[in-house]
Amino acid sequence: MNILELDQGNTRAKWRLIDTSAQVADPVVLARGAFAPGPWWEAGVMPPAWGEFSPQRVRVANVAGAAVERSIQSRVQQLLGVQAEFARVARECGGVRCAYQDESRLGVDRWLAVLAAFRRRPAPALVVDCGSAVTLDMLGGEGGHLGGYIVPGLGLMRRALYSDTDAVKVAPPDSPPASLDPGCSTQDAVDRGLLVMVLGAVERVYDDLAHRCALSGYANPRLLFCGGDGEMLAPLCDRPGEWAEDLVMEGLALTNP
Known part of the structure; x- marks a missing residue:
């Protein structure tokens, strides 16, 4: 079975298409990609791989709120003709017990990452x-x-410095710093x-x-x-x-x- 998985963050979304037909622990990744920041569901076309591999299921991790969930659900139904399945935090799953008294307050992305880490080992x-x-x-x-x-x-802290200071206004670097030595420029x-x-x-x-x-x-x-x-x-x-x-x-x- 081909499954489309979406990781919808606060800023951007990434996706992968997997094939689970081999019945092995790690599925085959058929294709992957990421959307530019913004409402990708308003785009006129979908990634070509979505049409090429025709996923039978869509699984979604969404931390961007209920309105975005509704938009994703509608767009997935329109594009692929299937209902998107949204992950929820549970009291216990995959051998992991949630620490939060109210598990619904834990970000689902955090929960999924912890579950996957425990599944790995x-x-x-x-x-x-x-x-x-x-x-x-x-x-x-x-x-x-x-x-x-x-x-x-990192981006949030950089924007805070840019907006709330007079002299510390620097753009994001083109590449990661080669050193963590003390900086000799702003x-x-x-x-x-x-x-x-x-x-x-x-x-x-x-x-x-x-x-x-x-x-x-x-x-x-x-x-x-x-x-x-x-x-x-x-x-x-x-x-x-x-x-x-x-x-x-x-x-x-x-x-x-």
């Missing part, structure tokens, strides 16, 4: 999703979601400073989780990065981590099997 992990906001979720060894943290993403100081802020949070939380693991007899936790800025941040982190591009979409197979 049922062991402690810190899951860092680097999008409009950076979320850090702690996962215990027995499938207990331990809660997490939310901080502004541009370098901002570019590197934002990274140091996010990485400092990641490393602090990782060390806290590693300490908890040691007290409980577990090995050091894994560190998984996903989200738009995750690929850039992972190799800059002083703790051993990995870039898991599809982590949120992998979780859809658990909430919407």
